[in-house]
Amino acid sequence: MTRIPHGTSGEPNPLEAFSLDQLRRRTSMKWRTYPEDVLPVWVAEMDVAPPGPVVRAVTEAMESGDTGYPAGTAYAEALAAFADKRWGWSGLAVERTAIVPDVMLGVVEMLRLVTGPGDPVVVNPPVYPPFYDFTRHADRRVVEAPLGADGRLAPDVLERAFREATAGGGRAAYLLCSPHNPTGTVHTADELTAVAALAERYGVRVVADEIHAPLVYDGTRFVPYLSVPGGERGLSLMSASKAWNLAGLKAALAVAGPAAADDLARMPEVVGHGPSHVGILAHTAALRDATGWLDALLDGLDANRRLLTALLAEQLPAVRYRPGDATYLAWLDCRDLGLGDDPAEAFLRHGRVALTGGPPFGTGGAGHARLNLATSPEVLTEAVRRMAAAVRAAGGARA
DSSP, X not given: OOOOOOOOOOOOOGGGSSOHHHHTTOOSHHHHSSOTTSEEOOXXXXXXXXXXXXHHHXXXXXXXXXXXXXXXXXXHHHHHHHHHXXXXXXXXXXXXXXXXXXXXXXXXXXXXXXXXXXXXXXXOSSOOTHHHHXXXXXXXXXXXXXXXXXXXXXXXXXXXXXXHHTTTSSOEEEEEESSOTTTOOOOXXXXXXXXXXXXXXXXXXXXXXXXTTTOBOTTOOOXXXXXXXXXXXXXXXXXXXXXXXXXXXXXXXXXXXXXXXXXXXXXXXXXXXXXXXXXXXXXXXXXXXXXXXXXHHHHHHHHHHHHHHHHHHHHOTTSEEOOOSBSSEEEEEXXXXXXXXXXXXXXHHHHOEEOEESGGGOTTOTTEEEEEOOSOHHHHHHHHHHHHHHHHHHTOXXX
16 A cells, blocks of 8 residues: 655645634634734634535535435545545445544444443543543543553553553453554554454454545555554544535544444434534545645645744743644643643633644543644744744743
8 A cells, every 4th residue: 555645736735824813803702712912823723715626515415405314325435436546445335334423423332333332442641632532421431551651552551551451351342543642653454454463362343533534734644554564353433524625514424444343233224313414515525635735735735844943942842742644733841841730721811813622632642732733824924923932921931
C-alpha cells in the first residue's frame, strides 16, 4: 500500500479567505462561546472558505427541495475512491459500511456492538476528551494506556491495559485515535500491526476513530487500521467533516473489516436515520470533487505549523511544541511557564485568547493546552502575542 502525496492544487489558501471581522459574524460554537474580545483558537472548527463543490451540492439540494431522508451508498463509494487514490488502500468495501450521525455517535454504536454495559474500553491519553465522556455515557468503563514520552503508542503499556481490561474474562474494546488528537501523531504500519496482534492475543475489539485521516502532511503515510495484518476484526469510523470543515452538516461512515461484517450488520437500522441527507451530499462532494481544496488547505496548515514554531521560539521559548504529522491541532507543553495544571485558563483570563485546556485530555494533559492552527497567519500571530502577554501579566514566565 503506497501513500500518494497530495499535489499542488493551484487553488488559493482557504485559510486566508476571511478577515477577523467577517469570522466574528459566524454563529457557531467557536465564535459564540466566548465574549467578542476573546480570540478563539480552541475547538476544532476551521476559519476557511468552504470548497466550491460542497457549496454547489448544498445549494442544489436547497433549490430542488432535496431535503429528505438519506439513501444510497454514494458517500461510501466516494470514500472508497478517496482511500484508494489517497492512501493506496483498495480494501474499503462499500458493502461493509453504514452511515451514522457522526463519528462519536458512531463510536458509541460500535462499542455497543462489541461490548456490554460496564465493560472496559482502553484509551491512550492524552486523548480527545469526548472519548471519556461518550464511553462513560454509554455505561462503559475507561482504562487508560498513556502514550509514551515521545507521543507514540507504548506497546508494553498497551499490553498491561489489555491484560487488565480482560482479567475478569469479559469483553473489552480499544478505542484507537488514528491520527491521534491532540498530538498529531500518525501511527505507523508496524505500530498498528502490533496493536492488532495484541488485540487478537487478548480478545480485545478495536474501534478506530480515523476522522483526521485526510489531514496528514506530505512526508508521512496514513495507514488505515483495517488495512494492517490482523485488522480484519476491526471497526473504523471515518468522515469528511474534519478535513473539509463540515461539522454542521452531520454525517459519517462506520466501516467494518472482513471479519467484523456480521457485527456491523447487527447495528439497528434506525441508527442510519440520524445522519443529515444534505450532510451526506456535502461530504460526498468533498471527497469526490474537492481534493484540490484539501491540498491547498494542507499547504496552508503546513505553513502555519512552521509559523507557530517560529512565533513560540521568539515569544514563548519555554513552551515545548513538537509539530504533529497530521491534524490542525497543536499540543503545547506549557509546564515550564508556571501557569498550573490548566494554562488555558491563564491565557483566557490574562490574554483574552481561548485555547482548549489540557486536563480533560486525561493522564498527561495537565500543564498543556491545545491550539487550533486552522486560521489565518494573522490570527495565529495575534493569538501567540496574546499568549505571551498573558504569561507576562500572570507573572509566570520562566523563559
